[in-house]
Amino acid sequence: MDDEAVFKALADRTRRHLLDLLFERDGRTLSELESEVEMTRFGVMKHLKVLEEAGLVATRRSGREKLHFLSPVPIQLIHDRWIDKYTEHRISALADLKTKLEKSE
């Protein structure tokens, strides 16, 4: 697996925020994403490039705009790497519990 690019891409807080934005609504342009982040256009562009090269974001040009889409396949592969099929249900229960505890703080 070409995992290096994927994990490096996920290691930055801004890039994860961009993924969150695209998870919420797909097909946004660079300018639109830029307005959601405290950073110049150049920074955002660099981050999107990293995400695209990692296969976490797919793009499509439309005139002078570039549309960005979330591509979750690599995330699924991460999961499959360290979660044993047989213990998956047990872990899921733990993860749900952890989420609930944190929300109720």
Next chain:
Amino acid sequence: MDDEAVFKALADRTRRHLLDLLFERDGRTLSELESEVEMTRFGVMKHLKVLEEAGLVATRRSGREKLHFLSPVPIQLIHDRWIDKYTEHRISALADLKTKLEKSE
């Protein structure tokens, strides 16, 4: 979520290899893990500390040894963040296909 530490921890190739080793067999000592990696003891120790602080590895002391265990809960949480429950089956099929294609190369 305290995701920063988790993603930073996963961003390094050596640390992912250590997780693979622990996924394969739990409860190993530092010295044992050191022998599996091309690096001095100090480097491995630093990496294990990062993994432990991220909650990806749990430890237990036993005499002068320190035993390391894989803790996959944070991995599950990553998955849950960007994989929509309703599209999960479709993505899984894609991920399986990708794995098969890469294996047959």
Next chain:
DNA sequence: TTGACATGTGACCATTTGGTCACGTACGGT
């Protein structure tokens, strides 16, 4: 209690990374 083994700490250095900027290219509307 002495010695060997297993783990721990802080300083140090080379490389990578995140962010900005000056400048450049491409498309659309009027």
Next chain:
DNA sequence: ACCGTACGTGACCAAATGGTCACATGTCAA
């Protein structure tokens, strides 16, 4: 044709990261 808009490139710098080493602590066993 022209101007405004949207995206792209390369250089540059400060900060974070990965790795090693000298040195230190704790534990077992003879």
